[in-house]
Amino acid sequence: MAPEPTSTPGFDQFYQEHHEWLVRWIARRTSGFDNAQDLAQDTFIRLLDRPSLPAGIRSPRAWLTKVAGNLLIDQARRQVLEKNYLALLENLPEPECPSPEDKWELLGLLEQIDQLLAGLRPIEKTVFLMARLDGLTYREIAEQQGLSLSSVEKYIAKAMLKCYAAVYENE
Structure with missing residues (x-):
């Protein structure tokens, strides 16, 4: 079992000075106070992952708004x-509709792909x-998107390089 992360006096003070302000900042940009509380907590958790940060941050509120803003974007993308x-699933005939567990797993896979x-x-x-999900040829994609064939090739190569790097970056 992993030990619980311990906070430092610098972090405790940083949290106390900025938490309430950050929750208000997020609440003005999102729906609901509970969501703002959750995103503020996630923002401070990011800070805990980098223990040397509280003392090294010159503009704490700018840093917090940047991290919280990125989390808001991630949340919006997920939504x-x-x-x-879910709209796609509504159009499936009932016998083809996945179980709730499969829906949850598929949504997680979609998030990983995203x-x-x-x-x-x-x-891109x-x-x-x-190309990968619809099985279209590069020429079909170029025609549908109004792109040159070389642009399609370039975009797919760039995406495949990103996938390759994600798979093999730890080796």
């Missing part, structure tokens, strides 16, 4: 992904997914 996935492809431009993601 869009989940909404689109995180894996983070950093790619939307057109779209082209890659059209």
Whole structure:
């Protein structure tokens, strides 16, 4: 069993000075106070993963808003992904509809794919997914997207390189 992370006096003070402000900042940008509380906690957890940070942050509120803003973007991306996935499932005939457990697992896989492809431009993601998920040829993708064949090849190569790096980065 892993030991519980211990906080430091610097972190405790940092948390006390900025937590309430951060919750208010997030609450103004999101729906619900509970969600703001959760995102603020996630923001401070990121800080706990980097123990030398509290003393080294020159602009604490700027750092907190950047991290919290990134978490808000991640949350919004997840909500869009989940909404689109659930809309797709609604159109499936009942015998083909996955079980709740399978839905949950598939949503997790979709999130992993989305995180894996983070950093790619939307057109690069779209082209890659059209090739890999829809099974379209590069020429079909180029025609549907109004792109040159060489652009499609370049986008798919960039996405595949990102996937390769994610798989083999720890080796």
